[in-house]
Amino acid sequence: xxxxxxxxLEDGQVVQGNIVKVDSFLNHQVDVGVLKRMAEDSKEYFKxxxxxxxxxxxxxxxxxxAVFAMVYNVPFVFAKKSSSLNLDKDKYVTMVKSFTYxxxxxxxxxxxxxxxxxxxxxxxxxxxxxxxxxxxxDLCRQAGAEVVGINIAIEKAFQNGGKNxxxxxxxxxxxxxxxxxxxxxxxxx
Amino acid sequence: xxxxxxxxLEDGQVVQGNIVKVDSFLNHQVDVGVLKRMAEDSKEYFKxxxxxxxxxxxxxxxxxxAVFAMVYNVPFVFAKKSSSLNLDKDKYVTMVKSFTYxxxxxxxxxxxxxxxxxxxxxxxxxxxxxxxxxxxxDLCRQAGAEVVGINIAIEKAFQNGGKNxxxxxxxxxxxxxxxxxxxxxxxxx
Numbered sequence: 534x535x536x537x538x539x540x541x542l543e544d545g546q547v548v549q550g551n552i553v554k555v556d557s558f559l560n561h562q563v564d565v566g567v568l569k570r571m572a573e574d575s576k577e578y579f580k581x582x583x584x585x586x587x588x589x590x591x592x593x594x595x596x597x598x599a600v601f602a603m604v605y606n607v608p609f610v611f612a613k614k615s616s617s618l619n620l621d622k623d624k625y626v627t628m629v630k631s632f633t634y635x636x637x638x639x640x641x642x643x644x645x646x647x648x649x650x651x652x653x654x655x656x657x658x659x660x661x662x663x664x665x666x667x668x669x670x671d672l673c674r675q676a677g678a679e680v681v682g683i684n685i686a687i688e689k690a691f692q693n694g695g696k697n698x699x700x701x702x703x704x705x706x707x708x709x710x711x712x713x714x715x716x717x718x719x720x721x722x
Numbered sequence: 723x724x725x726x727x728x729x730x731l732e733d734g735q736v737v738q739g740n741i742v743k744v745d746s747f748l749n750h751q752v753d754v755g756v757l758k759r760m761a762e763d764s765k766e767y768f769k770x771x772x773x774x775x776x777x778x779x780x781x782x783x784x785x786x787x788a789v790f791a792m793v794y795n796v797p798f799v800f801a802k803k804s805s806s807l808n809l810d811k812d813k814y815v816t817m818v819k820s821f822t823y824x825x826x827x828x829x830x831x832x833x834x835x836x837x838x839x840x841x842x843x844x845x846x847x848x849x850x851x852x853x854x855x856x857x858x859x860d861l862c863r864q865a866g867a868e869v870v871g872i873n874i875a876i877e878k879a880f881q882n883g884g885k886n887x888x889x890x891x892x893x894x895x896x897x898x899x900x901x902x903x904x905x906x907x908x909x910x911x
Binding site for chain 2: 565608
């Protein structure tokens, strides 16, 4: 069993039968020891891939990106959720759908921090339908940057994001993959 | 001159005569080498202070908190901005004024992650009027946690936050203090 699977069983909570809460170590209180171990595991997985920038989206991806950036020894950038669709000439902007809230919101990166020299590892905490990941991919496409890998902490394999990203040819590494829930228990893939 | 002052002169930008942009290394693209150096400097400053938790507020404090948590070897918690004032029994909630937007917004921490055993170092990127810092202090007060120190990257000494926090007896360490701007140049204290 993967170490993140173990950590989720130990400290995660299943609520309402099919939602996994990891706010005690990943996205509210944060155990940076766990993040460091995730980063080292990721670096081993991507050891043959040239990576010179890490890209994530605010807010809950930022902790992961910060620790990964230390271990990979590269800068990171977090795309910002804009409250208004400000078509700033100095920014790349994309729309990201929120599965939870059934809305769309604009996400932006300054053109100064993403360009055709960047070999980007996208990181995030959860992968469900893949909306955030595809938004970040679109920002890279606009900038001419290359997405060389995608590292997710927890993939929900019963939603379509992982399947679609793999079908589109992205090198996706999910450090824990939840296949399904049975009687409130997590079944990992 | 302090190293963060030098970094700001080197890579920061003064816009509109009196706003300092540090988005190339602190709050959009992030240079974790700079954050690590800040964390080590902070740990030296607070070497006689017992700290067992770091507390910040999303989003731009998260990077700093993550790297500080690694260097201090403690967990960190980020208070979440709620879009609605949900008076959840399981959360401490406080209102924070936004100087920029002239509004107030609720900020919350789960009761599970802040309690009377916590000796808290509050960290954030900027200190202006101190609204975010006082909000985090109020969350600690509600939880019975002790605020043993406050570490700020950049204090704007021409606003009142630093003065007020020091007058209230908090052990405040600002790693760069901007005294004023003259002809678009930063004058550090």
